[in-house]
Amino acid sequence: MAALSEAASTALATRRFDWIRRNPTIVIGALILGLLATLALIAPWIADDPLGFDPLERLRRPSAEFPFGTDEFGRDVYSRVVYGARISLAVGISVATIATAAGLFIGVLCGYFRKVDNVVMRVMDGLMAIPPILLAIALITLMKASLTIVIIAISIPEIPRVVRLVRSVVLQVRGLPYIEAAIASGTRTRTIMTRHILPNTLAPLIVQATYACASAILTEAGLSFLGAGTPPEIPSWGNVISLGRTYFQIAPWIIFFPGVMLAITVLAINLMGDGLRDTLDPRIARRM
């Protein structure tokens, strides 16, 4: 009995190992992201105050005391980068969630009710024509700069992509005989959507959400760099790079480390997204 369960657990371990070997991109992406998320969560214990001024320690090179150096106010770049991960991940995850939820709702309605479709899709085409950076600048000019506004501004242009994806899946599925069979056997429209149509959108949605997350992180950094994003008192990677730009010839470390972190984060998310796409649904690779 014991031998049997041992054999079973070895078999399970082998299977797990096989899965990892077949999907290296998902595993690598997820590991990096997990590490980043952990850093962001435990930031108060592993980093100093990211806003703490120390004029005596201005523009220090990376050293044992300041691993990533200090900026022109003597703030620890390492602490600022660690805290910046919180902003980037929060923006990425929020935008992915908002865009996916809104896009899913609108997409299903458009795909199923063709009358709604004609009107809403034209609005979506219009939304897609607005550059996200421009929309964010406009919104932030109109309202007080805050992280919430940045998240909303980045989410809006992301929604039409999700709508198009969901709509195409719904259109494809709704013509299938099993939907007709459900109608014929008296299934209510609401049940048809939740039971027969929505599950088909899940795999492409997860993949689209990872891409939305990565592009949101980049857009947030871009906006902050331009000074139209996260308020400057919050240490986001874009803000750190923006402030460091003036000094980059004498203190390149100020922009180097947040830049590298940004690249690694986006790379990790995209690796995971690509891997998920290949595993969940190889066919959607062609659709996207």
Added chain:
Amino acid sequence: MTNSIPMSERETVLQVKGLKKHFPVHRGVLSRVVGQVYAVDGVSFTIRQGETLCLVGESGCGKSTVAKTVMRLLEPTAGTIEVNGVDISDLSESKLRAHRRQMQIVFQDPYSSLNPRLSAGAIVSEPLTNFDLATGAALAERIAELFERVGLRPEAAAKYPHEFSGGQRQRLGIARALAVNPSLIVADEPVSALDVSVQAQVLNLLIDLQEDLGLAYLFVSHDLGVVEHIGHRIAVMYLGRIVETADNADLFGTPLHPYTEALLAAAPLPDPTIKRERLILQGDVPSPVRPPPGCHFHTRCPYAVDRCRSETPPLAEVAPDHWVACHLRPVGGPFGPLSRTI
């Protein structure tokens, strides 16, 4: 149980009168309607309890459209559809729902007609839960009963569609249709996607179910062998209209419409030694967007006369219970061979 009552005295389950289904053809940026596809253009028929009416015709003649329109999966353009005496042709979707219990459909493709993400048991239980017919233990019991009824093991309820063969999947589709005890089953080419050996099994299952439950079938098929096996009455369709309808033996014995004659002649015989006079049609079926004037069949009919090109022949009862839409077949006969005009 209903077998003892003669067909003509049984209750009418489905009565379709003047059914039309036209699909608009859109073109251009503004999607202007530039024409209509006359898929079904005035079709009438009646099906009684325990009776099978077969709709036959080549692809594109509108037979599947009739099936879907009768089920209100497509909205009829005109005409009435009476199911057990109630006209469902213009009921709103919410009122229609209650009547859906009386008619169910079995589809052609046993693969795409079952949701691959649901277990067989969940698929068959959906109609039952829709109408709150059973819950809990009673539901499980009813599903087991339905599985047995269609020749599947009740334990198979936990399996998923991809674990079944084509024939078994079609049995599942039949179980789903039977779940709500309908009086009419619309079967849209239910066996044409199956292997020949499996076709016979599924057909015999349908025949057994009809005998036991007194079901009425609207059976759509292009396979004359299948139709001869299962049909009580046969209706032959051509380009959106019924051109001939008669009892099985009558239609196969003395086909009166030239199109029926050609259709029967085109069916393969399993004996290569038999030599027969074959009527072979020239050309293709005309476009249903611009159907020819007069009799739709005149463009391919070897017996056509001038009158056929201008005047639409009505479907008339030329012999007892034998209806034909042809100018060359006057009421009462004669019913001998026609003379060729081309």
